[in-house]
Amino acid sequence: MLDFKLPDLGEGVAEAEIDRWHVEEGDAIGEDQALVDVITDKATAEIPSPYAGIVSKIHYRPGDTAPVGAVLVSIAAASDSGVTGAASPDAVPAGGVTHAAPPNASAGLPG
Numbered sequence: 001m002l003d004f005k006l007p008d009l010g011e012g013v014a015e016a017e018i019d020r021w022h023v024e025e026g027d028a029i030g031e032d033q034a035l036v037d038v039i040t041d042k043a044t045a046e047i048p049s050p051y052a053g054i055v056s057k058i059h060y061r062p063g064d065t066a067p068v069g070a071v072l073v074s075i076a077a078a079s080d081s082g083v084t085g086a087a088s089p090d091a092v093p094a095g096g097v098t099h100a101a102p103p104n105a106s107a108g109l110p111g
Contacts, residue, residue: 002051003071009040015067016040018060027055029075036072052078 006016016038023029035049057074060066 001056002053002075002077004035004050004073004075006038006066006068006070006072007047008068009038009045010042013040013042013068015065016045017065018062018072019044020062021058023049023055023058023073025055025058029053029055038066049075051075 009016017040019037019039021036022034029035029049029052031050031052032048035047037044037046053075055073056076059071059073066072
């Protein structure tokens, strides 16, 4: 389980208000995918996810104020959740993944 903490958003910024989540608990998320919008006294910022995986717990709701360093969200890492590569449902073709047989797999060894 990976805990993502509110990063330092700039000089003098000690906290941020959660404006909007781009995910819900149980959603798959890819690395660098939009995670949450936050509002500080200086700006509004969209924060991307540093991890790929499954969102297991959102610790703050829209309107809540979180201090820098507080855990915003817990993510089950891609390796822990069975998600590989991008966590997007579009990552696997609709037909699924197929593996080609090695060349001459059905032919016996010469002998």
